[in-house]
Amino acid sequence: RAIVRDIDKLEEQNPSIKPQPAPEVDPTVFEKRFLKSIRDLGQGHFGRVELCRYDPRGDRTGELVAVKSLKPENGQEKGNNLSSEINILKALYHENIVKYKGICLEEGGRATKLIMEFLPLGSLKDYLPDNKSKISLSTLLSYATQICRGMDYLGSQNYIHRDLAARNVLVENERTVKIGDFGLTKSIKNNEVYYTVKDDNDSPIYWYAPECLTHCKFYLASDVWSFGVTMYELLTYCDPIKAPMQLFSKMIGSSHGQMIIVHLLHALEEGKRLPQPDGCPEPMYELMQKCWEHTPERRITFKQLIDELSNMRQ
Numbered sequence: 001r002a003i004v005r006d007i008d009k010l011e012e013q014n015p016s017i018k019p020q021p022a023p024e025v026d027p028t029v030f031e032k033r034f035l036k037s038i039r040d041l042g043q044g045h046f047g048r049v050e051l052c053r054y055d056p057r058g059d060r061t062g063e064l065v066a067v068k069s070l071k072p073e074n075g076q077e078k079g080n081n082l083s084s085e086i087n088i089l090k091a092l093y094h095e096n097i098v099k100y101k102g103i104c105l106e107e108g109g110r111a112t113k114l115i116m117e118f119l120p121l122g123s124l125k126d127y128l129p130d131n132k133s134k135i136s137l138s139t140l141l142s143y144a145t146q147i148c149r150g151m152d153y154l155g156s157q158n159y160i161h162r163d164l165a166a167r168n169v170l171v172e173n174e175r176t177v178k179i180g181d182f183g184l185t186k187s188i189k190n191n192e193v194y195y196t197v198k199d200d201n202d203s204p205i206y207w208y209a210p211e212c213l214t215h216c217k218f219y220l221a222s223d224v225w226s227f228g229v230t231m232y233e234l235l236t237y238c239d240p241i242k243a244p245m246q247l248f249s250k251m252i253g254s255s256h257g258q259m260i261i262v263h264l265l266h267a268l269e270e271g272k273r274l275p276q277p278d279g280c281p282e283p284m285y286e287l288m289q290k291c292w293e294h295t296p297e298r299r300i301t302f303k304q305l306i307d308e309l310s311n312m313r314q
């Protein structure tokens with residue numbers, strides 16, 4: 001009691017120490033000091049994703065989250081990259097797109113990290129090779145449909161993903177997959193049908209349509225091409241020996257730097273395509289080929305893919 005009275009007196013004399021009513025808390029701002037790193041989840045060209053527990057109470061009851069930051073070597077100059085990814089993901093709501101949770105500000109707001117929901121089974125590229133025996137063809141079909149639904153939604157919001165690949169599809173549980181990694185995603189301003197990029201040395205070229213390789217033009221239909229390659233990855237269970245890069249390298253021989261793009265383009269223009277994976281039913285391979293029509297206008301759309309895939313599942 002005496003202590004309480006003393007505190008009251010101290011507060012009277014010194015109003016600044018009086019506890020302030022809790023300020024309105026923004027649940028999408030995560031405080032760095034409460035974010036406890038658990039392990040690395042993976043990394044790609046630009047980013048690095050870590051599993052963390054957000055534990056304001058400090059008793060390990062806090063939730064698990066996935067935290068994306070830019071790799072240090074990409075430094076501040078590419079800092080815009082992650083903030084554009086944050087702004088895009090923040091505005092997307094779909095059951096097959098990874099959920100945005102918030103941001104964490106670092107060092108006086110210079111670097112911002114992206115906080116997402118944690119998908120415990122990792123990417124399809126991690127998950128498929130290890131779980132081949134329990135993933136049936138009809139499950140693969142269901143994954144393909146879910147990816148198309150997420151992509152159709154993305155297109156309806158006027159975005160082009162530009163990096164659709166098994167490594168960027170995340171697995172929530174045996175039944176559910178979600179599209180992740182919007183690091184290369186661009187908005188198509190209304191009435192512009194394609195987006196031009198020139199400064200991309202790190203492009204995932206083996207997933208790219210001819211128009212991306214020749215003119216750096218990305219249409220919605222360019223994502224459809226990449227979906228075809230992703231479907232090929234699904235049907236090979238992401239077997240590294242059958243990876244798109246391995247197969248295309250065999251097709252075009254070894255070359256370096258820009259010459260790879262020249263040879264790849266040549267092969268595609270001659271009509272060469274990734275082969276039909278072992279155990280892949282003919283109708284599914286036909287669908288991939290519809291994604292790989294040379295001319296973007298002639299390619300199948302995500303809506304049509306959803307229909308055709310659902311016909312196959314009956």
Ligand code: ADP
Pocket residue numbers: 041042043044045046047048049066068098116117118119120121122123126167168170180181182183
């Ligand atoms: P980058 O832009 O560097 O390619 P990604 O966003 O693709 O970064 O993340 C890299 C890897 O981290 C992914 O391939 C996946 O294995 C893992 N990962 C990313 N986000 C999550 C998540 N929300 N839950 C679980 N694993 C994730």
Ligand code: MG
Pocket residue numbers: 043044045167168181
């Ligand atoms: Mg990635």
